[in-house]
Amino acid sequence: MHRIVSAKAELLELRLDKPVGGSGVAQVDVVIVDISDEEGRTGLGFTYALGGGGNVVLECARTQLDKIVCGQQLVHPSALWGTVASTFNRTGYGPNLVALAAIDLAAWDLYSKRLEVPLASALGGVPRPIRLYGSGGFTATQTAIEAAHVADGYVERGFQAVKPRVQGKISRDSEVLRAVRHTIGDSVAMMVDANEKCDLVSAKQLLLLALDHNVSFVEEPLPAQALSAYRALSAHAPVAIATGEHLQTVAEFLPYFCEGLAAVVQPDLAMMGGITPIMKLCTLAEAFNVAVSPHFLPGLFVHVAASSTSIRQLEDFPLIEPLFEGWPTCDAQGQVTPGTECGHGLRLQRSRRQ
Structure with a gap:
């Protein structure tokens, strides 16, 4: 009754107007997965490769869909995830997991629609508003004045936290943090993102600098x-x-x-292989009393936050959002709440279909 009868994947290349974030990404390859069951229900999933490399992910997704997913009974998304992931023992995770993320998300979308509930409810949660922090718009090459201007824009929109980028160069970073803190005042939280640019010596210096400016956390001071x-x-x-x-x-x-x-741990949808393993990570985080602040996609992760108290804030960094319709909107207090539509509520823009 719940057999998946159609499963396909396609690749979209999203070229950005200018490099963004601390890593200066200028292109995102997005792999879209569509599945449907015998009763005509559909599920939409997606994953991404920052900076290119999506062709490899696309081939992995198509292999998983053709050889494993199509024809399977979708009893539960986590069971499907385990079935697919069990085939990676000889080829490893890498792009296999990145591809599985799109399949897992599509499965959760279809499963939620079968239950006729929003994704937040299908995950076992109770929808709640979650605070966003401002991250998009900051880059590692900005001047202190430019970073302060971006921060001010977020505060004007009601955000209560911002995250500028740093370079691991203390004299320059000091100017940026000083300017941003002066602009936002003491009542707005500030985090900083080093994007793995430090060595141990400069990381220690950066943490001391962060203390001077009342920074809540320093992200990726070192390679993971x-x-x-x-x-x-x-x-x-x-x-x-x-x-x-x-x-x-x-x-x-x-x-x-x-x-x-x-x-604070910051799982990425694509790298982790979807929502299913991130739910497991959230449970582990609760046990260790560690906060979870997922990478990107607040309009999706707000559904996960409904089922886990470990998620206390989400990152506002619009990147692939323009490809889709149906994202929940941010309110005047800088918070986002899951929508009430069945599934995750997202639809690929019609003009993007190949």
């Missing part, structure tokens, strides 16, 4: 795989450390939980 350096940095960290957008699988987060290396 540099566990020895994170151990040394966290041992005497004067402010909270955040990381996680470059990690794949719940297992890769375990040292950060078990050894107290980060106070």
Whole structure:
């Protein structure tokens, strides 16, 4: 009755008007997955590769759909996720997981529609408003004045937190943090994102600088795989450390939980392989009393936040949002609430269909 009878994937190349964020991304490859069941219900999923490389992800998605997903009974999305992921034992995670993210999201969308409830409810949650922090618009190449101007724009829209980018160059970073703090005042929270640009020495300096400017957390002061350096940095960290957008699988987060290396973890939908493993990560975070602040896509993760108290804020960084309709809107207090439409409520813009 709930067999998936159609499953397809396509690639969209989204070229940005200018480089964005701390890594200067100028193109995003977005893989779209559409599935449908015997009763005509449909599910839409997507994943992405920042900076290109989407063709590899597309091939992985098509292989998973053709060889595994199409013809499967969709008993529950997490069961489907496990079935697909079990085939990665000889090829590894990498683009396989990035592709699975789109399939998993499509499965949750279809499953929610079958239950005739919003995704937030299908995930077992109760919809609630979640605070956004301003992140899009900041880049690592901005002057202090430019960063302050972006921050001021967020505050005028009702946001209570902002996250400028830093370079790991203390003299320049000091100017940026001073200017942003002066602009937003003491009542608005500030985080900073180093995008893995520091070594251990400059990371220690950055955390001390962050303390001087009442920064809530420093994101990715070091590469995510540099566990020895994170151990040394966290041992005497004067402010909270955040990381996680470059990690794949719940297992890769375990040292950060078990050894107290980060106070905030930031799973990425694509890297993690979808909502299913992120739900597991949220449960683990609750057990360790660690905050979860997902990377990008607040209009999607607000559904996940409905079922996990570990998610306390979401990142406003519009990137692939223009491809879709149906995103929940931000209110005057800088908060977002899940919509009431069945599923995740998103639709690919008709003009984007190939």
